[in-house]
Amino acid sequence: MSLNIAFQMDHIETLSISGDTTFALCLEAQKRGHKIFHYTPDQLTYKNGKVTSLVEPLKVMDDEGNHFNLGNPFETDFIDIDFVLMRQEPPFNMHYITYTHILEHLPENVRVINNPVSVRNAPEKLLVTFFKDLMPETIISSDVDSVLNFQKTHKDIVLKPLYGKGGEGIIRLQENDNMVEEVKNFIKDQDEPIMVQPFLPEVKYGDKRIIILDGEPVGCLNRIPAKGEFRSNLGVGGIPKLSKLSESDIKICDAIKPTLKEMNLVFVGIDVIGNYLTEINVTCPTGVRQIKNLGGPDIPELFWEYAEGLY
Numbered sequence: 517m518s519l520n521i522a523f524q525m526d527h528i529e530t531l532s533i534s535g536d537t538t539f540a541l542c543l544e545a546q547k548r549g550h551k552i553f554h555y556t557p558d559q560l561t562y563k564n565g566k567v568t569s570l571v572e573p574l575k576v577m578d579d580e581g582n583h584f585n586l587g588n589p590f591e592t593d594f595i596d597i598d599f600v601l602m603r604q605e606p607p608f609n610m611h612y613i614t615y616t617h618i619l620e621h622l623p624e625n626v627r628v629i630n631n632p633v634s635v636r637n638a639p640e641k642l643l644v645t646f647f648k649d650l651m652p653e654t655i656i657s658s659d660v661d662s663v664l665n666f667q668k669t670h671k672d673i674v675l676k677p678l679y680g681k682g683g684e685g686i687i688r689l690q691e692n693d694n695m696v697e698e699v700k701n702f703i704k705d706q707d708e709p710i711m712v713q714p715f716l717p718e719v720k721y722g723d724k725r726i727i728i729l730d731g732e733p734v735g736c737l738n739r740i741p742a743k744g745e746f747r748s749n750l751g752v753g754g755i756p757k758l759s760k761l762s763e764s765d766i767k768i769c770d771a772i773k774p775t776l777k778e779m780n781l782v783f784v785g786i787d788v789i790g791n792y793l794t795e796i797n798v799t800c801p802t803g804v805r806q807i808k809n810l811g812g813p814d815i816p817e818l819f820w821e822y823a824e825g826l827y
Contacts (some may be wrong), residue, residue: 663710
């Protein structure tokens with residue numbers, strides 16, 4: 517079986533391939549004999565009910581700095597494409613949302629992972645709010661007094677941009693003489709409301725990234741914050757360690773499975789600190805190369821076994 521697979525992604529030349537999940541998915545698809553194509557979302561065009569894009573045949577090599585060759589670009593109407601993998605990184609802004617609308621007009625034979633309608637309706641820090649019994653106490657607001665009252669209650673809090681990625685822009689806030697101005701400035705700098713949660717001291721033991729494929733957990737990476745850092749994201753120096761699922765992790769996965777299946781969110785990465793679910797990543801979940809390199813399962817292989825089974 518040879519599938520035609522189009523990767524909607526940030527340009528491949530920008531990837532740091534040693535830890536990039538999209539690149540790992542490209543490598544495995546190529547290894548299995550599938551034809552892979554590359555395009556960036558700004559190349560999508562909608563006209564009179566039809567979606568087209570310039571795409572480029574892609575060849576990948578696991579060699580940093582010499583990791584891709586692109587063939588001659590051509591226009592496709594996607595009728596001969598079996599899968600589109602929507603893998604561009606956030607921020608989740610109006611550009612991102614618009615591309616999900618355009619992808620809805622692809623031919624019926626094209627499977628998009630993840631479902632663009634569900635991606636649009638379930639950005640990282642919002643889908644989790646439907647599982648309030650699993651997550652830490654949370655507010656989402658642009659109101660300064662609401663944030664200050666939350667700090668008064670919890671003392672040590674974390675302020676997060678609502679649509680960011682990789683730990684970017686997140687700050688920890690404890691009571692101090694400049695606290696009011698810090699909150700005002702943080703809110704002022706955002707285009708959207710912010711998410712505020714108590715600081716979870718359990719993060720010193722790690723922030724687990726659990727990869728879920730078709731509703732089932734298939735790998736777990738614990739990310740330990742670097743010295744002097746409260747964020748555990750790999751992009752800010754988090755130290756990756758292979759991890760097993762705890763009983764609490766399994767309960768969380770079981771609780772969210774029906775929703776993921778109903779929304780056709782096939783490839784998902786959830787974040788768990790202690791016993792708390794903190795995010796459900798549906799846009800561009802990462803971590804699979806680190807899991808395999810540390811001796812864990814080959815998730816790209818599992819992914820394409822699943823995808824091939826749909827045909």
